[in-house]
Amino acid sequence: MKFFLDTASLQEIREGVAWGIVDGVTTNPSLVAKEGVDFHSRIKEICELVPDVSAEVTATNYEGMIQEGRILAKLHNHVTVKIPLISEGIKACKTLSQERIKVNVTLCFSVSQALLAAKAGATYVSPFVGRLDDISEDGMELVANIFQVYRNYGYKTQILAASLRHPQHVVQAALIGADVATMPFKVMEMLFKHPLTDIGLKKFLEDWENSKKNTKR
Numbered sequence: 001m002k003f004f005l006d007t008a009s010l011q012e013i014r015e016g017v018a019w020g021i022v023d024g025v026t027t028n029p030s031l032v033a034k035e036g037v038d039f040h041s042r043i044k045e046i047c048e049l050v051p052d053v054s055a056e057v058t059a060t061n062y063e064g065m066i067q068e069g070r071i072l073a074k075l076h077n078h079v080t081v082k083i084p085l086i087s088e089g090i091k092a093c094k095t096l097s098q099e100r101i102k103v104n105v106t107l108c109f110s111v112s113q114a115l116l117a118a119k120a121g122a123t124y125v126s127p128f129v130g131r132l133d134d135i136s137e138d139g140m141e142l143v144a145n146i147f148q149v150y151r152n153y154g155y156k157t158q159i160l161a162a163s164l165r166h167p168q169h170v171v172q173a174a175l176i177g178a179d180v181a182t183m184p185f186k187v188m189e190m191l192f193k194h195p196l197t198d199i200g201l202k203k204f205l206e207d208w209e210n211s212k213k214n215t216k217r
């Protein structure tokens with residue numbers, strides 16, 4: 001399973017990369033806006049840190065999306081162009097994919113939408129788990145159903161489980177077989193945590209210190 005960080009913060013990305021477990025980064029207009037930096041410069045900076053960076057178009061018509069998508073793809077060969085799952089987006093996905101530009105079709109909330117992304121040759125489809133859970137639907141069921149449908153037909157589009165809010169989302173996506181989990185930095189940090197690890201380590205170190213004191217020279 002690939003782990004992506006869902007952030008535009010260089011500090012968070014550098015820290016995650018130092019852990020040796022980050023395979024890529026997803027951004028969206030909200031995340032970049034939060035940083036208050038130039039969009040293209042920030043994408044280029046992130047591309048220097050990780051091999052796969054989703055950068056989203058803001059146009060909502062076909063012409064605008066392919067124009068923005070081509071510009072983003074030229075910024076760095078680590079860029080994946082992120083396109084929203086609307087009819088114009090699916091059309092743009094088909095064109096950009098035929099130009100061998102990697103596309104992440106985002107804002108996917110149904111299996112029918114995921115089928116469209118696969119048919120248009122998307123590299124990734126991003127089902128938004130947390131946002132479905134927020135409206136009392138089952139986000140993880142969507143990931144499982146997309147997995148089944150893609151397997152039925154051998155679609156190559158990778159499932160990028162997005163809008164993950166806690167470690168159990170990551171675990172459930174892994175059990176289903178999602179190709180990628182993208183998560184905020186704080187969720188990646190939580191993956192490490194277990195109270196028994198901390199208690200066990202404390203005891204090991206105490207016993208070690210005591211044994212040194214008690215060992216006869």
Ligand code: E4P
Pocket residue numbers: 006026027028106126128130131162163164182
């Ligand atoms: C993914 O590409 C999106 O940027 C992200 O996962 C959205 O997460 P949110 O629903 O927590 O904003």
